[in-house]
Amino acid sequence: MKKLTTPISDSDLEDINVGDQITISGTIYTGRDAALPQLVKLIKKDEVPFDMNGMVIMHTAFSDAGIAPTTSNKEEIEFTIPF
Structure with missing residues (x-):
């Protein structure tokens, strides 16, 4: 197991x-x-209100069980995420 912080x-x-x-x-x-997509707009305008260097972003979904990771390749957002 590799540990990242x-x-x-x-x-x-x-x-x-x-x-x-x-x-x-x-x-x-x-x-x-x-x-x-809102985050991408902020990135393009250089207006992100926090330092994103080295940060982790987890695309989440909500269910009765709580918050959990989900896919980020939904068509309506896929084209907005920079490579």
Whole structure:
């Protein structure tokens, strides 16, 4: 198990490979479908109200069980996320 703490640096990711199990601690920002396009607009205008360098963003969904991760490839938001 590899442990990462935000803010995450490029060198922290050098030894991470597809399929590795990781834990992430520190600040993790979450957002649902509507939040991600709004964040992209703020990025494009250089008006993000917090430092995003090395941060983790988790696309979330809400259910009776609480908040959990979900996919970010929904057609209505996929084209707004920068590569």
